[in-house]
Amino acid sequence: MKASKVKLANLPTPISKATRFSAELGAEVYIKRDDFTGIEISGNKVRKLEYVFKQVLEQGYKSVITTGGLQSNHCRATTAVATKLGLKTTLLLRKTEDPVVEGNFFLDKLFGAEIIFCTPDEYRQSRNQIMNKIALEKQNNGEKCFVVPEGASFGIGSMGYFNAMEEILDQEKEMGIVFDTIVSATGSGGTYSGLYLANKYFNLNKTIIGFSVCDDSHYFKNHINNINKEAIDYLDKEIDLTTDDIHINDKYSGIGYAISRPEELEFIEYFARLEAIVLDPVYTGKAMYGLYNEIKAGTFDNAGNILFIHTGGLFGLFPKQSQFEY
16 A cells, blocks of 8 residues: 555554344344544544545645534544644535534534535535635635545545454454454445455455445445545555445435434434444434344345444534433
8 A cells, every 4th residue: 555644543443242232133243433533533534534634744734624514523523633733724514504513513613623604505516616716715825725525535535444444354363253244324435435445455255335324325336436446546456446346225314414313313322222332313323223224124134244333423413412302
């Protein structure tokens, strides 16, 4: 690999069996706790940002700009990393109503991010163009600004989960187990891309399944394939890329990104009381809910040992407190 990184995350993250959950379903489900990568700089985003910020520092950028929803884990993690490294951050956040300063948005402000809002239509249609325009304005004012795509899901960012797969292989040896199926939430595609590329690179023959939290499987297959095409520049051998073996389940994205249905929140509560593990409402809650239902439906009968990647997102749960029923 040509890519290098700056150390930001607490690695390796542990893997443990979801014992009661597995027993209840009659399956072998393990969880890789990437919610343990840190507190302020936490979740799956930090693995990607380790590689992104290595380039930022090496190329002499003084600030970064990125984008996401109001409660974006990625935006919070990016701001925290930039602040830690002495850099400035600008966030382009999607605004749907008067924002309440809580959760990740509160932390964005606490860490000193410059906040710029855009409408949902602007976010959907032209967020990258808006970020590039802001970065150019900053550059014209003498501030070299690096544009980080949504979720840090681009070529160099996917190396974070390529590296995570290498970590998993070491843990398999230590634990004396092989994980046949790896499951993760899919929101911007970079986590899936890294796992997919490592699976192909090392000829592991694992099944990688992403549970979409927003767009449909057709969109993600093409989007992930585009990230893969960027990322192979950082590998030292050719990989045969195809969308045929990109497996995305889009049945559990619900009614929209970061919008929760009652049954999803009920499942988060059920899982917390079963395993004392907190899932978030945007990513892991939907993905684990999907896995739960698919196991019950029998579609994972031949999945073998299943490893679920817990990608973090705790702070995004707090704004949803009033939606839980007690």
